[in-house]
Amino acid sequence: MTSARFLTAPDGTRFRDLNGNGVMDPYENPTLSVDERTEDLLGRLSLEEKIGLMFQTVIEVGDDGEVLEAPGKISKSPTTTVVVHKNMNHFNVHAIRTARQAATWNNNLQALAETTPHGIPVTISTDPRHAFVENTGVAFSAGPFSQWPEGLGLAALDDVETVREFAEVARREYVAVGIRAALHPQIDLATEPRWGRQAQTLGQDAARVTEFTAAYLQG
Numbered sequence: 001m002t003s004a005r006f007l008t009a010p011d012g013t014r015f016r017d018l019n020g021n022g023v024m025d026p027y028e029n030p031t032l033s034v035d036e037r038t039e040d041l042l043g044r045l046s047l048e049e050k051i052g053l054m055f056q057t058v059i060e061v062g063d064d065g066e067v068l069e070a071p072g073k074i075s076k077s078p079t080t081t082v083v084v085h086k087n088m089n090h091f092n093v094h095a096i097r098t099a100r101q102a103a104t105w106n107n108n109l110q111a112l113a114e115t116t117p118h119g120i121p122v123t124i125s126t127d128p129r130h131a132f133v134e135n136t137g138v139a140f141s142a143g144p145f146s147q148w149p150e151g152l153g154l155a156a157l158d159d160v161e162t163v164r165e166f167a168e169v170a171r172r173e174y175v176a177v178g179i180r181a182a183l184h185p186q187i188d189l190a191t192e193p194r195w196g197r198q199a200q201t202l203g204q205d206a207a208r209v210t211e212f213t214a215a216y217l218q219g
Contacts, residue, residue: 167219
């Protein structure tokens with residue numbers, strides 16, 4: 001498995017040679033805008049690669065931070081199969097035992113992604129994992145992360161600034177282990193007590209939920 005190399009272009013720009021051709025292509029050029037780099041990359045992708053970008057599935061962490069090359073408890077395919085052969089690079093991570101395990105796994109996963117034709121990084125998302133509910137597919141208890149009230153508990157504090165502070169802490173902890181997308185907050189109104197995801201909501205009052213949501217996203 002060969003990872004992308006850092007090279008220096010003739011103009012002195014240091015870049016990551018994601019496709020291994022020894023040339024700084026526009027999408028590898030850090031001096032260009034995101035829009036310019038994206039436009040160039042899209043023109044290079046095959047139909048199969050573009051289709052792969054449209055999917056998201058579950059992925060699991062190896063016990064010691066390795067990528068799993070066999071079906072897991074929930075995921076159905078080896079990691080190399082989905083990343084390299086099925087061109088997928090958006091995944092929802094499940095159980096995380098320690099922060100070190102998660103960070104090591106993310107580094108190994110990104111190294112695998114660098115072996116694909118264009119070296120597109122994998123984006124990892126997660127359901128809420130900073131509170132008390134352990135319900136696979138809905139939320140995870142905090143484990144190695146800081147522990148806070150469920151969303152409904154945060155709302156019950158009726159303090160917009162606390163919601164913002166929580167989101168800022170969650171963001172820092174996620175990024176530290178390679179998680180770049182949060183599948184929350186849950187902003188549907190809590191109007192049905194039998195609903196299994198009610199604990200992750202921010203209450204039943206639309207006006208207050210709007211305030212809490214804005215603070216959450218800012219954080």
